[in-house]
Amino acid sequence: MKVSIKVNGVQYEKDVEPRTLLAYFLREDCGLTGTHVGCDTSSCGCCVVVMDGDRAVKACTMFAAQADGHEILTVEGLAQGGALHPLQQAFWDQHGLQCGYCTPGMLMTSYALLKHKPNPSDGEIREELAGNLCRCTGYNNIVKAVRQAAETLQAAPATK
Amino acid sequence: MSTDTTIKGSLGVPMKRKEDPRFIQGKGNYVDDLSFPGMLYMALVRSPYPHAEIAGIDISEAMKVPGVVAVITGKDLEAAGLGWLPTFHGLDKQMVLAIGKVLFQYQEVAAVFAESRGAAADGAEAVQVDYNPLPVVADPFTSKKDEVLLRPDREAKTNHIYHWEVGDRDRTDQALQASEKRIRQRMWFPRCHPAPLEPCGCVAQFDKMGRLHFHVTSQAPHVYRTAVSLVTGIPEDKIHVISPDIGGGFGNKVPVYPGYVCAIVGALKIGRPVKWIESRTENLTSTGFARDYHMDVEIGAKADGTVTALKVSTTADHGAFDAAADPSKYPAGMFGIVTGSYTFPTAHAEVDAFFTNKAPGGIAYRCSFRVTEASFAIERGMDILADELGMDPVELRRKNFVKKEQFPFPSVLGFTYDSGDYHKTLEVALEKIGYQALLKEQAEKRAKGELMGIGISTFTEVVGAGPSKHFDILGIKMFDSAEIRIHPTGSGIVRTGAKSQGQGHETTWAQIVAEELGLDPQNILVEEGDTDTAPYGLGTYASRSTPTAGAALAMAARRVRERARKIAAHLLEVGEGDVEWKDYKFQVKGVPAKSVTMKEVAFAAYTNMGQNEPGLEATQYYDPPNMTFPHGAYIAVVDVDRDTGEVKVRRFLAVDDCGTIINPMIVEGQVHGGLTEGFAIAFMQEIQYDKDGNNLNTNFTDYLVPTSLETPHWETAHTVTPSPHHPIGAKGVGESPNVGSPAAFVNAVVDALSPLGVRHIEMPVTRDKVWRAIRDAEAKKGQS
Numbered sequence: 052m053k054v055s056i057k058v059n060g061v062q063y064e065k066d067v068e069p070r071t072l073l074a075y076f077l078r079e080d081c082g083l084t085g086t087h088v089g090c091d092t093s094s095c096g097c098c099v100v101v102m103d104g105d106r107a108v109k110a111c112t113m114f115a116a117q118a119d120g121h122e123i124l125t126v127e128g129l130a131q132g133g134a135l136h137p138l139q140q141a142f143w144d145q146h147g148l149q150c151g152y153c154t155p156g157m158l159m160t161s162y163a164l165l166k167h168k169p170n171p172s173d174g175e176i177r178e179e180l181a182g183n184l185c186r187c188t189g190y191n192n193i194v195k196a197v198r199q200a201a202e203t204l205q206a207a208p209a210t211k
Numbered sequence: 212m213s214t215d216t217t218i219k220g221s222l223g224v225p226m227k228r229k230e231d232p233r234f235i236q237g238k239g240n241y242v243d244d245l246s247f248p249g250m251l252y253m254a255l256v257r258s259p260y261p262h263a264e265i266a267g268i269d270i271s272e273a274m275k276v277p278g279v280v281a282v283i284t285g286k287d288l289e290a291a292g293l294g295w296l297p298t299f300h301g302l303d304k305q306m307v308l309a310i311g312k313v314l315f316q317y318q319e320v321a322a323v324f325a326e327s328r329g330a331a332a333d334g335a336e337a338v339q340v341d342y343n344p345l346p347v348v349a350d351p352f353t354s355k356k357d358e359v360l361l362r363p364d365r366e367a368k369t370n371h372i373y374h375w376e377v378g379d380r381d382r383t384d385q386a387l388q389a390s391e392k393r394i395r396q397r398m399w400f401p402r403c404h405p406a407p408l409e410p411c412g413c414v415a416q417f418d419k420m421g422r423l424h425f426h427v428t429s430q431a432p433h434v435y436r437t438a439v440s441l442v443t444g445i446p447e448d449k450i451h452v453i454s455p456d457i458g459g460g461f462g463n464k465v466p467v468y469p470g471y472v473c474a475i476v477g478a479l480k481i482g483r484p485v486k487w488i489e490s491r492t493e494n495l496t497s498t499g500f501a502r503d504y505h506m507d508v509e510i511g512a513k514a515d516g517t518v519t520a521l522k523v524s525t526t527a528d529h530g531a532f533d534a535a536a537d538p539s540k541y542p543a544g545m546f547g548i549v550t551g552s553y554t555f556p557t558a559h560a561e562v563d564a565f566f567t568n569k570a571p572g573g574i575a576y577r578c579s580f581r582v583t584e585a586s587f588a589i590e591r592g593m594d595i596l597a598d599e600l601g602m603d604p605v606e607l608r609r610k611n612f613v614k615k616e617q618f619p620f621p622s623v624l625g626f627t628y629d630s631g632d633y634h635k636t637l638e639v640a641l642e643k644i645g646y647q648a649l650l651k652e653q654a655e656k657r658a659k660g661e662l663m664g665i666g667i668s669t670f671t672e673v674v675g676a677g678p679s680k681h682f683d684i685l686g687i688k689m690f691d692s693a694e695i696r697i698h699p700t701g702s703g704i705v706r707t708g709a710k711s712q713g714q715g716h717e718t719t720w721a722q723i724v725a726e727e728l729g730l731d732p733q734n735i736l737v738e739e740g741d742t743d744t745a746p747y748g749l750g751t752y753a754s755r756s757t758p759t760a761g762a763a764l765a766m767a768a769r770r771v772r773e774r775a776r777k778i779a780a781h782l783l784e785v786g787e788g789d790v791e792w793k794d795y796k797f798q799v800k801g802v803p804a805k806s807v808t809m810k811e812v813a814f815a816a817y818t819n820m821g822q823n824e825p826g827l828e829a830t831q832y833y834d835p836p837n838m839t840f841p842h843g844a845y846i847a848v849v850d851v852d853r854d855t856g857e858v859k860v861r862r863f864l865a866v867d868d869c870g871t872i873i874n875p876m877i878v879e880g881q882v883h884g885g886l887t888e889g890f891a892i893a894f895m896q897e898i899q900y901d902k903d904g905n906n907l908n909t910n911f912t913d914y915l916v917p918t919s920l921e922t923p924h925w926e927t928a929h930t931v932t933p934s935p936h937h938p939i940g941a942k943g944v945g946e947s948p949n950v951g952s953p954a955a956f957v958n959a960v961v962d963a964l965s966p967l968g969v970r971h972i973e974m975p976v977t978r979d980k981v982w983r984a985i986r987d988a989e990a991k992k993g994q995s
Contacts (some may be wrong), residue, residue, distance in 0.1 A: 086237070087407065087409070089458075092910045092911050095408060095491075108334075129236070139236065143232070150459040151713070152459060155237050176919070178920060184911070189887035191881075
């Protein structure tokens with residue numbers, strides 16, 4: 052079947068099997084391998100992308116067909132004009148990653164969170180990230196990173 | 212010459228990680244990110260039965276599935292002489308695809324190769340296998356009876372795999388009998404799984420000249436190359452193994468798995484690249500599990516608390532094949548570290564391992580081989596002894612610690628502890644957590660019937676395998692290696708035989724080299740995991756990177772410096788003996804104004820080397836003279852809800868001593884991560900089997916790993932006791948928190964419940980278990 056999905060500002064028109072998951076559409080049809088797959092049960096959140104500007108979705112739990120006509124933002128679309136997004140900068144500054152496998156999902160979930168709640172408390176950050184597993188960091192530094200990004204974004208609201 | 216005064220030390224600096232820019236931008240390069248023209252996908256058919264004869268396999272329907280190209284079974288592999296693969300310590304072999312029968316649920320039975328991921332899965336569904344179920348042995352105690360022989364393929368007609376022991380049994384038994392106080396406790400360290408977020412996988416392909424290029428999630432790519440050569444008969448020069456970015460390993464990515472062999476066979480047979488990426492369920496049900504040790508712990512002591520003897524007898528469940536990735540001569544790994552941080556005059560430890568109808572493994576999950584099990588046994592045991600003596604567990608530990616002046620300390624079970632200051636580390640922890648105030652608070656709460664617990668663990672690890680006279684895998688000695696090339700403009704490339712899976716080698720290795728050579732770590736490129744370019748090494752697990760490859764790297768850098776010194780002498784127009792290395796520069800002895808930087812020397816090494824050998828590089832292979840022995844003092848504070856059994860970890864402090872710290876930010880991150888996995892093992896993670904051999908924890912909805920909500924806030928601190936034999940004094944830290952913390956958590960919960968008379972509780976300490984323990988204890992009190 053044919054799908055038309057805008058990913059990181061680029062329109063992709065592709066002919067896919069109806070059962071194609073959005074995660075594999077992004078990885079294999081669009082070549083955007085930053086979105087990862089870590090489980091079969093929608094538990095780990097490595098595949099989280101942002102749909103239509105502010106909605107964090109698990110791309111392993113959606114068919115590509117369900118994203119037809121929608122806009123998707125993946126980790127590859129975060130940096131603008133060579134400048135890291137404040138969330139990316141904050142994960143780097145705060146040592147919010149180790150093996151890096153969960154990182155794209157963490158970033159995209161946090162991105163959607165900050166769209167809805169620009170100044171979340173630590174508890175709210177932890178609650179929002181509860182659908183994203185990390186085996187390396189123990190989350191403490193991830194929470195710090197999201198808080199740093201929130202502060203940066205609030206100080207410069209023009210930033211995406 | 213030099214006017215550059217900006218060169219600073221790179222060691223001990225919290226430098227931001229050099230690998231991060233690619234990970235935060237989705238530019239990582241994991242195995243599943245690779246794609247090659249004509250690439251096929253492989254899916255495995257797995258057994259639904261834990262123990263069954265295979266009456267027949269019909270692949271005809273699978274071959275009709277659109278896109279399916281080929282199917283192979285155990286018989287095909289056996290005919291090609293590839294039916295079995297050796298396990299790493301060489302004591303057993305493992306079926307690649309089931310031959311004649313299956314021995315555990317989810318065992319690999321057939322491999323399907325197809326044009327797409329979906330077609331491969333459809334093909335696997337369509338393979339028809341006829342099974343005749345056999346009686347199931349689901350625990351080692353049933354296995355021990357030998358009523359059902361699981362491995363008739365082996366020479367010894369028994370389910371008993373090995374008996375291993377160390378220490379003086381008779382002397383220990385006598386000392387235990389003579390002891391004024393004596394405790395005995397059965398502890399089960401349950402089966403768990405490392406579950407790195409990236410599952411295992413590979414892409415196998417042969418180039419036009421028939422050379423195998425094998426991208427794989429491997430913590431030990433060189434060992435894989437040798438193992439693949441030994442299994443397939445392909446000459447080793449025709450094998451190129453590449454470990455790209457790895458999404459966590461934690462020991463799970465050390466063994467060679469059947470899927471890898473199948474992918475290579477498929478690529479060879481079909482003549483196209485083959486990708487195999489396991490699912491999470493496949494990861495949890497068939498690849499290396501950890502622990503599953505049933506330990507009987509006995510400690511004897513004098514009435515004043517001085518320990519007199521330790522005895523630990525363990526029954527180990529190794530599953531269907533003995534695929535534990537232990538060094539050849541150490542089937543129970545470094546379990547001999549079980550005397551921990553204490554001066555036992557006598558001790559004895561033994562392990563008997565058995566086959567069962569469960570997945571094979573027994574890998575070192577974020578620890579040196581079997582060190583977590585041993586640390587848990589002694590640290591839990593010491594608390595039980597303290598309870599028996601009516602003594603503060605802190606006081607008991609203080610009384611029995613190895614003293615700092617006793618190092619190097621020969622433990623009664625055969626290790627020589629390199630260095631440590633256990634008293635100091637504990638005092639730092641007690642001070643920082645406010646132990647006295649906590650005890651006061653606890654007494655007040657107890658008076659009100661509230662359950663608050665304080666748990667201590669003062670563990671000693673043994674890591675960095677290891678001296679080649681003791682340690683090998685498949686006969687390959689456990690040395691490691693490093694190579695440094697400095698380019699004309701003062702940047703360079705570094706390669707080692709280790710392989711980062713998140714540890715941050717691209718940063719820490721650059722820091723070591725930069726420190727030794729006075730160069731900018733930002734311009735030291737670190738490359739690992741490619742067997743065509745990296746020097747041979749045994750890989751990264753068992754906290755061995757820093758103790759082995761890190762040491763090799765520092766020594767290689769010093770070799771570079773010695774070569775550079777000759778060129779510096781030429782540039783400074785003095786004899787080599789008149790040149791000294793000071794403040795990260797070469798200078799004429801006593802004349803600081805006359806100096807050259809390494810950057811200047813590097814340029815001269817290619818442009819103006821005088822009579823000296825051109826170029827600036829060195830390779831170093833390093834066989835460590837001893838292991839390193841990191842230690843720590845951990846304190847957990849918990850509150851237990853008496854009505855629901857819920858445990859809340861209020862505080863957790865880890866004071867680690869890992870010797871010299873290369874990058875404090877990375878060390879802290881590793882401690883956070885290790886504590887989280889220790890927390891998970893203590894409270895959540897377990898691979899359970901029912902009595903029929905069914906795996907009950909096959910995905911992340913049943914195998915619980917902690918999220919940001921459950922994970923406590925971690926407090927950390929350090930003492931620094933350098934390793935005397937390591938070139939920079941570092942010991943390794945990545946695994947300490949996972950080794951040391953489970954006992955601290957459990958000790959805290961048991962301490963909370965101790966007013967009710969609870970003495971032990973098995974991991975994982977779930978709310979349900981705690982609630983039952985409280986209920987049972989209260990019922991018992993009611994009766995008495």
